[in-house]
Amino acid sequence: xxxVLRADNMNxxxxxxxxxxxxxxxxxxxxxxxKSSIKVKTRGGLQSKFAATICVACKEPACAEACPTNALxxxxxxxxxxxxxxCIACEKCVSACIVGSIHMDYDRKIPIVCKHCGACVRMCxxxxxSMEEVME
Amino acid sequence: MLIGVEVNDFFEKYGSKTGKFEMEVEPGFNVxxxxxxxxxxxxxxxxxxxNEKRVDFDYILSEGDEVYILPFATGG
Amino acid sequence: MLGNDFIRVLYIDLQNRxxxxxxxxxxxxxxxxxxxxxxxxxxxxKKDLPPLHKEQPLIISIGPLSTIFPVVTKAVATFISPHTxxxxxxxxxxxxxxxxxxxxxxxxxxxxxADKPTYLSITDRSIEFKDARAMWxxxxxxxxxxxxxxxxxxxxxxxxxxxxxxxxxxxxxxxNVDTYRHFGRLGMGTVFGSKNLKAMIIMGxxxxxxxxxxxxxxxxxxxxxxxxxxDAMAKYHELGTPINIKVLNAINSLPTKNLLQSTFEHAxxxxxxxxxxxxxxxxxxxxxxxxxCIHIGQFRREFDKGYEYESIAVSYDxxxxxxxxxxxxxxxxxxxxxxxxxxxxxxxxxxTTGVVLAWATEALQKGLITKQDTLVDLEFGNTKExxxxxxxxxxxxxxxxxxxxxxxNEAVKKYGGQEFALLYGGNEMAGxxxxxxxxxxxxxxxxxxxxxxxxxxxxQTAKELRDEEIVDYVIKEEKERNVLTSLCICLFxxxxxxxxxxxxxxxSIGIDWTDDDLTRLGNDIFFTKLKIKKELGFxxxxxxxxxxxxxxxTLWGRMDEERLNKLLKMYIERVEKEYADWSRGQ
Numbered sequence: 001x002x003x004v005l006r007a008d009n010m011n012x013x014x015x016x017x018x019x020x021x022x023x024x025x026x027x028x029x030x031x032x033x034x035k036s037s038i039k040v041k042t043r044g045g046l047q048s049k050f051a052a053t054i055c056v057a058c059k060e061p062a063c064a065e066a067c068p069t070n071a072l073x074x075x076x077x078x079x080x081x082x083x084x085x086x087c088i089a090c091e092k093c094v095s096a097c098i099v100g101s102i103h104m105d106y107d108r109k110i111p112i113v114c115k116h117c118g119a120c121v122r123m124c125x126x127x128x129x130s131m132e133e134v135m136e
Numbered sequence: 137m138l139i140g141v142e143v144n145d146f147f148e149k150y151g152s153k154t155g156k157f158e159m160e161v162e163p164g165f166n167v168x169x170x171x172x173x174x175x176x177x178x179x180x181x182x183x184x185x186x187n188e189k190r191v192d193f194d195y196i197l198s199e200g201d202e203v204y205i206l207p208f209a210t211g212g
Numbered sequence: 213m214l215g216n217d218f219i220r221v222l223y224i225d226l227q228n229r230x231x232x233x234x235x236x237x238x239x240x241x242x243x244x245x246x247x248x249x250x251x252x253x254x255x256x257x258k259k260d261l262p263p264l265h266k267e268q269p270l271i272i273s274i275g276p277l278s279t280i281f282p283v284v285t286k287a288v289a290t291f292i293s294p295h296t297x298x299x300x301x302x303x304x305x306x307x308x309x310x311x312x313x314x315x316x317x318x319x320x321x322x323x324x325x326a327d328k329p330t331y332l333s334i335t336d337r338s339i340e341f342k343d344a345r346a347m348w349x350x351x352x353x354x355x356x357x358x359x360x361x362x363x364x365x366x367x368x369x370x371x372x373x374x375x376x377x378x379x380x381x382x383x384x385x386x387x388n389v390d391t392y393r394h395f396g397r398l399g400m401g402t403v404f405g406s407k408n409l410k411a412m413i414i415m416g417x418x419x420x421x422x423x424x425x426x427x428x429x430x431x432x433x434x435x436x437x438x439x440x441x442x443d444a445m446a447k448y449h450e451l452g453t454p455i456n457i458k459v460l461n462a463i464n465s466l467p468t469k470n471l472l473q474s475t476f477e478h479a480x481x482x483x484x485x486x487x488x489x490x491x492x493x494x495x496x497x498x499x500x501x502x503x504x505c506i507h508i509g510q511f512r513r514e515f516d517k518g519y520e521y522e523s524i525a526v527s528y529d530x531x532x533x534x535x536x537x538x539x540x541x542x543x544x545x546x547x548x549x550x551x552x553x554x555x556x557x558x559x560x561x562x563x564t565t566g567v568v569l570a571w572a573t574e575a576l577q578k579g580l581i582t583k584q585d586t587l588v589d590l591e592f593g594n595t596k597e598x599x600x601x602x603x604x605x606x607x608x609x610x611x612x613x614x615x616x617x618x619x620x621n622e623a624v625k626k627y628g629g630q631e632f633a634l635l636y637g638g639n640e641m642a643g644x645x646x647x648x649x650x651x652x653x654x655x656x657x658x659x660x661x662x663x664x665x666x667x668x669x670x671x672q673t674a675k676e677l678r679d680e681e682i683v684d685y686v687i688k689e690e691k692e693r694n695v696l697t698s699l700c701i702c703l704f705x706x707x708x709x710x711x712x713x714x715x716x717x718x719x720s721i722g723i724d725w726t727d728d729d730l731t732r733l734g735n736d737i738f739f740t741k742l743k744i745k746k747e748l749g750f751x752x753x754x755x756x757x758x759x760x761x762x763x764x765x766t767l768w769g770r771m772d773e774e775r776l777n778k779l780l781k782m783y784i785e786r787v788e789k790e791y792a793d794w795s796r797g798q
Contacts, residue, residue, distance in 0.1 A: 014495060014496050014497040014501075014503075014598070015497050015499075016498075016499065016500065016501050016502050016503075017497075017499045017500060019503050021279070021280065021500060025422060025425065025428070025429055025432070026429065027424050029421060029422045030216060030312050030420055030421055030422060031280045031313070031420035031421075031422055032313075032416075032417060032418060032419065033279075033310070034314060034416075039367060040367060041367040042366070042367070047391060053787075069682070106417075107419040123433075123502075124503035124512055125308040125440050125503075125504075144455075144458065145485055146447065146450075146455060149443070149446065149450075151341060151501065152371065181457060182672065183461055183462065183463055183672075190767070204462055206462055206463075207447070207455070207459065208461045208669070208672050208673065209455075209459040209465070209644065209646075209668065209671075209672060210453060210455070210456065211530065211644070211662060211663065211668065211669070212449075
């Protein structure tokens, strides 16, 4: 069994962005939450609800299919793993992901992809996020 | 003897009984004992008001007293 | 600047549409926030020119811990206050600190006056001066929407803006920050208006590498745990500060109907509990705060006959319920929200607006002014008329509204009624009629805010009142708060960030300060602000408290005027002596 990230309780979200600060720090050694894989947004202005753009852990990841150098490989349970030395920063994966979960880190010239590590889940103060067990 | 009690909702998280109710207590019963019986941590108390006057923990209650238990007002 | 021993200051000249960036090593000893902002004001202000002169600066500053530690959410602004004519400082949460951090600016200094209405767009790689002529006159909500739709970066940006009040130079106009937060007091919105600056959007994707991830994240988690898992902050999330309404009402401390009363017969109808039950629809956070203290309340309004309704949501907290509720005798939570909405859209400071209207209501009753002045029937509890009056203030509808748009200090010069004008140190009263420490504290505080030194807290917790102790408390607390606000820590988290915690957090990002350094900082800032105030001609000699505050009981009974005057005298003597010592050491 393996686990993937879910954001099923975004109705509880406070918009504190702790998940993003945590992801950027833990996975990308960066204080700028623009480096986070999980992206919390409003649906349009702060008066609207919050939503989270996350990797939905596709079993047949379009991002990996679009990658010309096999830098993105399917991970057990869904989603992908980035093999950095194969990546040429062509950005094909960015447009291939229709939920918009991948964006580029132009400082390091790599796409930011979710590892489903669960760090954001542990730091969410309002239980908006969870890790779900899935079949491999 | 019977007293009237109102406990601010703030104390709910400490497992205290909150809201407005009447209570039967022994004569000579003081505020501190009342707070203990209601499960209200003493260090979280702001004000105990009896018949619209602020009192200390050693205040001895009398028949018909109206007791109002509140936290401190806060701000930045 | 993270990882460097300098403060990165962005200088913007609206007149010449130019910007400059300086790396200021000399400012590093002030850390950030109020320390850096006060220092930048001191060196850029023109003490002989009026507050709204185009050459006067407006400064916004963040601190080294901003956003990257829990509840370190504030941005601090300084300016010369058009409301009091002296030192102006205001704090706001929201996303501004995060956006400045990610754009890579520790402080922004804005000078000059744009030759036409302008909005600023600032990122880590661009500074643009954009045409805002078509936005002039738009309310806070609309201008936010227009900027949002024109500019990139949803979720990572901060949009701050003014409403009509700021454009019309009402001296207590606010700057709205990301819809739900504000630079409220002392007229920063007025300064925006005077510079023809309608809005500012800021965002950035600057690379901010972490120097020591292990130590940083360990410290982060410790503080996060303290903030979320102890009850140090829970009350701010639950009912929030409106929990105060019932408490203050029970202890003769809730200013009601222009402080004719300190208890309100309808307190329970506008209590935090009532808002939570009837109006609360959600809570939100400033970026980097896991608490979520921003309470959003909803009310519905029938805008036409035939079951035509709209629903409106605004943020509320204690100060608003006080100033636009009990102080005006408003009897329901729905009506309080309705008044809040009007104040929000116009872009006024809520507290000052409420106090001004409360004074006007009594002045009308007493015949100092007439309905020809007020245009509406101002009376306690009359929501509809207050809403019209709020618009008249923002629009400066006639001579009377023009005058009260300059605050009560100006109003009483023209109309009288000084004895019931709720002013402390030239600024309209905050919502705690608790006693001597509050009254002294707001009067002497550098920004005449109840938050400068929280005298209301002393009044409540003291077992007995000792004069020496009150003076000592007010001074010590203000110095300590200067440390917290230099770091831009939200004051709600002051129990989380004790000295050891602050030092640990600083250490984890490579700033090796000591406890003595922090003490030195608090002291330096305290006197730097006093120096600015003196240069701007501020003095508390001959200061007189309004009679009203002595007529209405506090938690400690009726205050004695002589005793409060004596406290003020003791304060002045002690601070002047310390100031002389400090000046010699500089």
